[in-house]
Amino acid sequence: MKFRKIFKTLVFSAFFTVAAQPAAAQDLLARQAPVDRKMKKVDTLALRRIINKENFESPAAELYADWNNDRVHLRNNSLPANFRIDLRDFYMPTPSRVVTSNYGPRWGRTHEGLDIKVYTGDTIRSAFSGKVRIVKWDGRGYGKYVVIRHKNGLETVYGHLSKQLVVEDQQVRAGEPIGLGGNTGRSQGSHLHFETLLNGVPINPALLFDFRNQDVTGDFYVVNSDTYHAESAEATRLRGKMGNGGYTREMVYGDDAPAFNPANEQASSSSSKRSSGRAKQYHKVKKGDTLASIARKRGTTVEKLCKLNGISKKKRIRPGQIIRYS
DSSP: OHHHHHHHHHHHHHHHHHHHHHHHHHHHHHHHHHHHHHHHHHHHHHHHHHHHHHHHHSTTTTTOSOSSOOOSOOTTOOOOSEEEEEOOSOOOSOSOOOEEEOSEEETTEEEOSEEEOOOTTOEEEOSSSEEEEEEEEETTTTEEEEEEEETTSEEEEEEEESEEOOOTTOEEOTTOEEEEOBOOSSOSSSBEEEEEEETTEEEOGGGTEETTTTEESOSEEEEETTTHHHHHHHHHHHHOOOSSSOOOHHHHHGGGOOOOOHHHHHHHHHHHHHHHSSOOOEEEOOTTOOHHHHHHHHTOOHHHHHHHHTOOTTOOOOTTOEEEOO
16 A cells, blocks of 8 residues: 555656646746847847948949949949839939930930039039949040939939049938039030939939929839830920020029129130130019010110010010020
């Protein structure tokens, strides 16, 4: 009897010991789970820091294989089939509202950007935050130019500058000055040649920027390789070239005109006259203007205004209308 009692005691003890092991294991797993979650969170944060650091050092790295390439265009590349460009946090590269030459065919070759009227010495700013990839001189083309790569996948090109204010590999913020307007390289009259590239391929800046209204076209723009050409043509129609030259600062900048610099104005005027002979000049009609008041302001006569514009003295002019006065 005593032996049987001892045997039963041992059997029950062994049973409860075995039965208790899964519970203990479960308790161990339960205690381990929060630790695993914390480690996973730490790993995710570390990975995110690494990715952010890589993007900071080489913006849009997932789209571009090479940072050190010194070419503006990558001729063997093509547009992505579908790519969304974030246009938020932008800054207009210049307050100028005047496009003087469109993107597309020009003089037997492709003009791969927009020409924006600026005056020599006017401040040119980075359109988005990013990293400066190229700061160079091209005597047969861009003159003094700057190329910046942005985190949204774009690269922007600023050509014909009179002075470059940044260096290669420099980080810049949207709106930070990167150069001064000019007339260097293959250029006739001071202006900014402005390009937007995606994957090394030029795309029409008018798809993204509305210089006339000093704004972008939306929060995002989706590049679709199938519809790109039709959309580019429509963008040029809506936001392309304005007028036929000889602009005044008032017309170029409107209410956003930068401080007047006589030296800059004189340099730009001289350059324009050298390239096109006698410069044409225009007046943008404001509320309350009449032909007589415009003639007095511009030092001419009503008769000359009528002759230059093909109108009669009784012609009613309206605000926003452009009147040539020389």
